[in-house]
Each structure stands twice: as structure tokens, then as C-alpha cells.
Amino acid sequence: MQLVDRIRLGLAVGVAKAITTIVRSLRLGAASVLPGEISRRLHPRLLPSLFEQVDKGVILIVGTNGKTTTSLLLRTILEERGYRVVHNSSGANLINGLITALLTNTNLIGKLTADYAILEVDENVLPLVLKDCQPKYIVGLNLFRDQLDRYGEVDTIAQRWQKAINSLPQDTVILLNTDDPTLSYLGQQLSQKVLFFGLNEPELYLDEIPHAVDSIYCPSCGHLLDYQGVYLSHLGDYHCPSCGFHKSKTGVDSRQWPQILIGVYNKYNTLAAGLLAREIGVDLDHIFLTIKNFKAAFGRAEELTIKGKHVRILLSKNPVGMNETIRTVSDIQKIGKASVTLLVLNDRIPDGTDVSWIWDVDTEKLINSGGILIVSGDRVYDMALRLQYSHAEINGIASNFKLIIKENLQEAITTALQYTPTEETLHILPTYSAMLEVREILVGRKIL
Numbered sequence: 001m002q003l004v005d006r007i008r009l010g011l012a013v014g015v016a017k018a019i020t021t022i023v024r025s026l027r028l029g030a031a032s033v034l035p036g037e038i039s040r041r042l043h044p045r046l047l048p049s050l051f052e053q054v055d056k057g058v059i060l061i062v063g064t065n066g067k068t069t070t071s072l073l074l075r076t077i078l079e080e081r082g083y084r085v086v087h088n089s090s091g092a093n094l095i096n097g098l099i100t101a102l103l104t105n106t107n108l109i110g111k112l113t114a115d116y117a118i119l120e121v122d123e124n125v126l127p128l129v130l131k132d133c134q135p136k137y138i139v140g141l142n143l144f145r146d147q148l149d150r151y152g153e154v155d156t157i158a159q160r161w162q163k164a165i166n167s168l169p170q171d172t173v174i175l176l177n178t179d180d181p182t183l184s185y186l187g188q189q190l191s192q193k194v195l196f197f198g199l200n201e202p203e204l205y206l207d208e209i210p211h212a213v214d215s216i217y218c219p220s221c222g223h224l225l226d227y228q229g230v231y232l233s234h235l236g237d238y239h240c241p242s243c244g245f246h247k248s249k250t251g252v253d254s255r256q257w258p259q260i261l262i263g264v265y266n267k268y269n270t271l272a273a274g275l276l277a278r279e280i281g282v283d284l285d286h287i288f289l290t291i292k293n294f295k296a297a298f299g300r301a302e303e304l305t306i307k308g309k310h311v312r313i314l315l316s317k318n319p320v321g322m323n324e325t326i327r328t329v330s331d332i333q334k335i336g337k338a339s340v341t342l343l344v345l346n347d348r349i350p351d352g353t354d355v356s357w358i359w360d361v362d363t364e365k366l367i368n369s370g371g372i373l374i375v376s377g378d379r380v381y382d383m384a385l386r387l388q389y390s391h392a393e394i395n396g397i398a399s400n401f402k403l404i405i406k407e408n409l410q411e412a413i414t415t416a417l418q419y420t421p422t423e424e425t426l427h428i429l430p431t432y433s434a435m436l437e438v439r440e441i442l443v444g445r446k447i448l
Contacts, residue, residue, distance in 0.1 A: 011042055016103045034096075050110075056116050059137045059139070061141070064318065071119075086114040086117040086118070088101035138174050142268070154215050168192060176197075178198040181234065182215050197268070199271075202229055204264055205236070226239055257291075260294045300313075300314075314427060316429040329429075333369045337423075339421070341366065341429065343377075344375075344428065344430035359386060367391050375404070413441055
């Protein structure tokens with residue numbers, strides 16, 4: 001590194017650390033983005049300079065849902081085997097957030113000491129990151145429609161991924177979810193080493209394809225795919241009757257793997273993190289032990305005890321994610337362990353300003369399960385209206401359904417806790433910014 005670059009790096013690091021100290025001291029936030037934004041302006045090539053210092057390689061975790069949980073599990077597995085890991089644990093997954101996470105782990109002159117950097121990356125930002133980074137591993141979890149005001153359709157994003165990955169070295173390892181037709185097809189087009197993961201548990205099939213489904217057409221020829229069954233959204237067992245395209249084989253029996261947390265979606269997160277750890281060289285016994293003792297990331301099936309009541313936060317930021325949390329909550333309600341649910345809908349930049357996606361959510365299942373539903377958030381009346389329409393569609397089935405509207409989030413949480421019996425669990429389903437507000441009210445801080 002030339003002297004000028006060293007001076008620039010040292011200046012960028014010094015400024016970033018000063019900003020971090022100021023922001024956290026004044027309790028203005030987590031300082032997970034701003035330090036990266038400012039330091040990047042001082043040193044435009046800062047990101048590749050930091051990437052180059054990671055000894056064994058950079059690991060990028062991408063996809064619409066599951067990035068934070070998968071990243072944390074993989075980090076935990078590697079750290080328990082003695083590896084030094086850098087991780088953007090705050091969930092800030094745009095370029096400024098990645099820079100901030102890396103800078104946090106440097107010394108005052110910009111020296112980064114780490115075996116691996118595990119970075120969850122926004123699916124739309126991956127091509128930009130790959131311009132500055134040649135990762136050792138990339139994990140693709142899924143592709144769903146997310147924020148309608150920011151992202152295009154899933155096939156457009158996949159095409160950008162393919163173009164960006166094509167330029168990477170041949171020894172880059174790509175791990176993809178074969179149950180997602182778009183990702184399975186992507187893997188079949190790549191020249192790098194590609195590994196696949198997926199489920200082989202037909203007993204977990206949904207009764208029908210949900211409304212929130214994005215990719216049921218063949219990515220090769222455009223014909224409607226023939227599904228034997230779906231696990232969630234468009235993820236499942238499929239083939240194309242027209243061109244013969246089918247899901248890639250995994251060589252892994254998902255039934256033999258323990259699972260972190262609750263929900264079918266966490267089976268995928270478990271497999272992704274565990275199989276990559278195995279590829280790195282961690283033995284299965286240690287992987288399974290870590291999985292069995294794993295604790296949730298903030299807001300992702302995170303469990304808390306508040307005023308003697310058990311609370312579980314299930315981040316729900318798009319149709320697929322909310323459908324899966326509703327599925328999980330409904331299963332728990334069937335065994336009498338939950339009767340109160342709090343839904344918090346915001347429409348801020350981290351959530352996506354277009355909330356029309358709630359009409360793709362199968363909220364009828366919540367109504368059908370009965371119990372008490374409390375709604376809050378910036379768009380509280382949009383959510384209340386959605387639930388009322390669901391109630392009208394199945395009127396007469398859910399006689400014990402009760403809807404409570406609370407504009408004030410503090411009041412909503414207090415009310416939900418009051419209604420929740422001690423022996424049950426209060427489930428909170430918030431969008432992203434709402435999740436941060438919920439955590440701040442419950443535990444005094446937005447993130448861990």
C-alpha cells in the first residue's frame with residue numbers, strides 16, 4: 001500500500017471512529033451507517049482496501065429473507081471453532097453499512113485482523129459490492145418481491161446477479177437454494193463451483209400455493225412450472241413440463257439436520273449456514289451442537305421476558321415473510337399457547353413506502369384462528385382495514401376474533417401484554433423500523 005493510500009486510510013478510520021463515538025455517546029443511534037458514509041467520501045476505494053485484509057476470505061450472504069439469522073448462525077459456528085470473524089451484526093447491509101462494520105474492527109491506522117468477514121448484503125446491492133470485492137463464498141437464500149418502491153422483479157435481480165458473478169474467479173464457491181427456481185436456474189448457468197441446499201420433507205408442503213407467490217414460471221422457457229408441492233411462496237419441488245428444467249440435486253437430507261428457532265423458513269437458514277461451515281471445514285458434530293444452542297438475532301424469532309410475560313418478535317416485512325410468521329403463529333395457537341398477536345405496520349424507508357403488499361398476505365388465517373389482534377404503527381388503519389376485509393371473507397367462522405386499534409405503539413404494547421395470559425406467548429409481527437421501535441420500548445435499545 002502506497003504512502004498516500006495509508007494516509008487516506010488512517011484519516012478515514014480516524015474520522016469513522018470519532019463519528020461512532022459521538023453518535024453512541026449522544027445516544028443518537030447505533031452508528032451503523034454514518035461512519036461508513038463519511039469515511040467512504042474521504043477514501044473512495046476504502047471498501048476493497050478493507051476486503052483485501054481479510055485473511056481467509058469474504059463471505060457474502062444475500063437474499064430477500066433470512067440474511068441476518070443465517071449470518072449470525074454462521075458467525076457463531078466459526079467463532080466457536082476459534083476463527084476471528086467480522087460481521088455486520090446490526091443488519092446494515094448497504095455499502096455504507098458494510099464499510100462501517102469493517103471499520104469497527106480495525107485499529108487506529110486501519111489494520112483489520114480477521115479470518116473471515118461475514119457480510120449480509122442487500123440483494124439489489126450485490127452487483128455493486130462485487131465490483132470492489134472477490135468473495136471466497138456467496139450464499140443465495142431466496143428471491144422474493146420485497147420493497148415494491150425500490151426493487152424490480154426477481155428475474156431482473158437474478159440476471160444482475162449472474163452478470164456480476166460471471167466475472168468472479170473460478171474458485172469462488174456459490175451456495176444456492178435449489179427450492180427457489182430462479183436461484184436453481186442461476187446456479188446451473190454459472191461456471192464457478194456451485195453447491196445447492198433445499199428441503200426434502202413433503203410433509204411440510206402447504207395445502208395450496210399462497211397469494212404471495214413470485215416465481216412459478218420456468219426461468220428457462222417461461223412455461224408454468226409443475227409443482228409437486230410448495231414449502232413457502234414459490235419454494236418447493238417442481239419441474240418444467242415444457243423444457244425439462246428441474247431443481248438441482250443437493251445430496252443432503254434435510255430431515256437429518258436439527259433446526260434453529262421456529263418456522264419452515266428457518267430450516268433453510270440452518271441448512272445454508274451449516275453447509276457453508278462444512279464446506280469451510282467445520283465438522284458436523286460441532287455444527288449440530290451450535291445449531292442446538294443458537295439464540296435468535298434481534299427481531300428474528302427473538303424471545304424476551306417482559307413483566308413476567310413471554311414475548312416473541314417475528315420480523316414481517318414482505319408478503320412471504322408475513323405469511324410464514326402467520327403460519328407459525330397459527331400452529332402455536334392450535335396447541336393453545338398463543339391467543340394475542342400485535343401487528344405493527346410502518347411505511348418508512350427501511351420498510352418500503354408502498355404498503356399495498358399487505359393485500360397479498362393471507363391474513364385470513366389469523367382471523368380464522370381467533371383470539372385478540374392488536375394493530376399499531378404508522379399505517380395502523382391500513383392494517384386494520386386489511387384484517388376487517390379478511391374477517392368479512394370468512395364471517396361466521398371466527399366468532400372469537402377481536403380487533404383492537406392503538407395508534408400509539410407504547411399503548412399497543414402495554415395493551416397486548418395486559419391481554420396475554422402468563423402461560424402464553426405474545427407474538428409481535430412488525431415491519432423493520434417498527435421492530436426497532438418495539439425493541440426500544442421493550443428493552444431500552446433498538447438493536448443488540
